[in-house]
Amino acid sequence: MQVWGTNSLGGYSATASIDGELRQRATKTTYFYQASPALASYGKHRSNAILFDKMGRVVTPLNTSGIGELDAIPTTTFPWVQGTLTCTEYANAIEWTEKLETFGQWSMGQAVARVLRQDQIEGLDKVAFAAYSSGKVIYVTTSATAGSFTTNGTAAGVATNKMSTPHVKDITDYFRKNSVPSLSDGRYLSIAHPDHTRGIKDASDFLAVNTYNAPNKIYSSEIGEYAGVRFVEENNALTSPAGTNTAGFAQAVYIGADNVVSGVAVAPHIRWKIPANDFGRDRGEANYFNGGFVRVWSYDTDGGEEHQVFCNSQ
Numbered sequence: 008m009q010v011w012g013t014n015s016l017g018g019y020s021a022t023a024s025i026d027g028e029l030r031q032r033a034t035k036t037t038y039f040y041q042a043s044p045a046l047a048s049y050g051k052h053r054s055n056a057i058l059f060d061k062m063g064r065v066v067t068p069l070n071t072s073g074i075g076e077l078d079a080i081p082t083t084t085f086p087w088v089q090g091t092l093t094c095t096e097y098a099n100a101i102e103w104t105e106k107l108e109t110f111g112q113w114s115m116g117q118a119v120a121r122v123l124r125q126d127q128i129e130g131l132d133k134v135a136f137a138a139y140s141s142g143k144v145i146y147v148t149t150s151a152t153a154g155s156f157t158t159n160g161t162a163a164g165v166a167t168n169k170m171s172t173p174h175v176k177d178i179t180d181y182f183r184k185n186s187v188p189s190l191s192d193g194r195y196l197s198i199a200h201p202d203h204t205r206g207i208k209d210a211s212d213f214l215a216v217n218t219y220n221a222p223n224k225i226y227s228s229e230i231g232e233y234a235g236v237r238f239v240e241e242n243n244a245l246t247s248p249a250g251t252n253t254a255g256f257a258q259a260v261y262i263g264a265d266n267v268v269s270g271v272a273v274a275p276h277i278r279w280k281i282p283a284n285d286f287g288r289d290r291g292e293a294n295y296f297n298g299g300f301v302r303v304w305s306y307d308t309d310g311g312e313e314h315q316v317f318c319n320s321q
Contacts, residue, residue, distance in 0.1 A: 025112055034125050035243035036228045037132035038198045039139060042262065043269040043300050046092070050272065057092040057270045059303070063310060088309060092270045092301040097134060099126055100293035102280065108290055119292045120277050127275055127294035129243050135300045136244035138267045139198075139260045142317040143306035146181075148174055148256055156181060156316075158306050166320040169255025171206040172213070172233055178261050178316050179234050187263040187314050195236045196226075199259035200245040203318065204230060204238055206255050236261065248320075259318040265303050266314040273297035 049057050067083035074080065101119045108115045147166040148154045152173040155163040175197075181187075182195060189195055197204075207213060214232045228240050247257035273296065280291030306313040 029113055029118060031121055031125070035129055035132075036241050037128055037243045038227060038239050038241045039135035039244055039260075039267075040128075040132045040269075041227065042196065042198060043135050043138070043267045045269045045271045045298075049270045053272070055094045055272070057094070057299075059090050059092070059268075061088045061090060061303070061309065062086075063088060090301065090303065092268065092299050094270050094272045094297055094299040096295070096297050097131065098293050098295045099123065099130070100280070100291055102289060102291035105288040105290060115290065116279075116292065123277055123292060123294040127277075127296065131275060131296060132241075133244045135267065135269070138300040138302050139262075139315065140317065140319070142260070142302065142313060142315050144181075144313050144316050146174075146178060146316050146318050147320045153177065158311070158313075162320045164320065166256035169206040170203050170257075170259070170318065172210045175207060175234050175236060178318075179236060181316060182261070182263060185312070188265065189235070190264050192237075193235075194232065195261060195263055197236050197238045197259055197261045198241050198245070199238055199318075200247050200257035201240045201242060202247040202255060202257035203245075203259040204240060207233060207238065256318070256320060261316045261318070263314040267300055267302050269298055269300050271296075271298040 046057060046059070063086040065083045065085045067081065070081065101123060103115050103119070141160070143158050143160045145157045145160065145162045146154050147162050147164060148168040148170060149163075149166075151168050151171065154174050154177050157163050179195065182189075187195075208215075208230060210233070212233070216229050216231045226237065226239050230238050230240055232238065245258040275294065275296040278293055278295055280289070280293065282289055302313075302315070304312045304314050
């Protein structure tokens, strides 16, 4: 008897049918790369280091008592500070054989390109995040309504309470007292882990995104606004570490204008491998980016000026 269950008796007559849709694991939400504008003056043939100048305040401020009629106008100076952004190559590749490309049902080039783009999106988001996570101004909660700031890059301790709306006001008050400029729309931006926003978006006065903005103007993964801060949830680079997750305090970065910038020598893209081995039978694709990210202002080198607050209790 010929039967399906035994290959030698008929099972070899057909193979399992493959569904016509090629599925892929979901891409994580990312935002740090997007939030880091590129320096327009930089590109190819400009070395791997980008120098940018920053002006400090005058050494001797204006005499608010005024000067006498016969007094000479006093003179003073102001400091120049120079920062550096260094570009690096970031790449990853996948190779396959000509035989697989010949017999496979799927286009390997298209399949590989999809997973490499996903890898590049998530990977470069983490590269950008490294610039944000090096910030010196750290905030953790110390009670249900208050928190603690440190300015040496180390948290005061493990957060004791979940993040909530009074803590958001703590941070916006800090921004305004320290002259952190807002973004072009007059608001600040928070890129936050979903655990960080749980206690914020549950508040009755939290403004959900669909109540104030047209869909084509919404940040990717934007959830809403509170106290002049627009919130974007990110689950790729940010963490919700053990010991703080139970209190509802996960990582987030609150940012103002002119914070982290990027230098792009070669924009992110997918490139084919040039067949060179085994008479052209090898195949391959790679994702590639040549660039870098840096915080413009740092508390320790810019006279106490930094345009972000990093919520982190590690």
